[in-house]
Amino acid sequence: MSKQTDLFYNRFSFLYPLVDVFLQPQKKVLLNEVNAMPAGNLLEIGVGNGSHLTGYQKHRVTGIDTSEAMLTVARKNSHERITLLNMNGESLQFEDQKFDYVVLSHVIAVVDNPEQLMKEALRVLKPHGQIFILNHFTPDNWLKYIDRAGAAVARTLHFKSLFHIEEIAAVKQVTLVKEIKLGPASYFKILTYQKN
Numbered sequence: 001m002s003k004q005t006d007l008f009y010n011r012f013s014f015l016y017p018l019v020d021v022f023l024q025p026q027k028k029v030l031l032n033e034v035n036a037m038p039a040g041n042l043l044e045i046g047v048g049n050g051s052h053l054t055g056y057q058k059h060r061v062t063g064i065d066t067s068e069a070m071l072t073v074a075r076k077n078s079h080e081r082i083t084l085l086n087m088n089g090e091s092l093q094f095e096d097q098k099f100d101y102v103v104l105s106h107v108i109a110v111v112d113n114p115e116q117l118m119k120e121a122l123r124v125l126k127p128h129g130q131i132f133i134l135n136h137f138t139p140d141n142w143l144k145y146i147d148r149a150g151a152a153v154a155r156t157l158h159f160k161s162l163f164h165i166e167e168i169a170a171v172k173q174v175t176l177v178k179e180i181k182l183g184p185a186s187y188f189k190i191l192t193y194q195k196n
């Protein structure tokens, strides 16, 4: 976890609802996917301000984040099936194979080490458990030039604009079971992987 990213989100938490206006429709699709799965133990890493938490209909949810300011807002959006903890997704304090589902919504390109995040997410996932990744994915078309041009600005906003999921070695250990393209040019997607 980077101290700078933590500081950034602590300062930025009051502005996050503005970003959220744009992200809410994507998260609605994500929640529909998750809610269609049988009830189980779900871990959401980088839960942010938790504005979507009430949308989890049946799962027992553990939400973690490294920003105390984001968690403070998330606690107001919480309910009895939700536990919120200050924890680093790159170094999870849970035993192996604890969760049926892991959700990564706009976090994998924010953390310092996406490879380590993915390894940890898979470690705590049960065999045949599913991991849902909602994110931007740099495509192999004209949009990659925009991602390249925006890389420096993105760094100041603490995310990686250039993001290729296939560069994460841990992804090779899981099976892609569903891909949902969101919006024009399919820049944003929900990828669902199953642990073997």
Ligand SMILES: C[S@@+](CC[C@H](N)C(=O)[O-])C[C@H]1O[C@@H](n2cnc3c(N)ncnc32)[C@H](O)[C@@H]1O
Binding pocket: 001, 002, 005, 006, 009, 020, 023, 027, 045, 046, 047, 048, 049, 064, 065, 066, 067, 070, 087, 088, 089, 090, 104, 105, 106, 107, 110, 111, 112
């Ligand atoms: C772009 S926000 C996404 C929030 C929420 N998941 C959403 O979709 O709106 C990224 C969140 O990840 C958190 N974060 C960054 N690095 C983290 C880490 N290593 N472990 C856990 N959370 C982290 C940030 O504090 C922030 O709340």
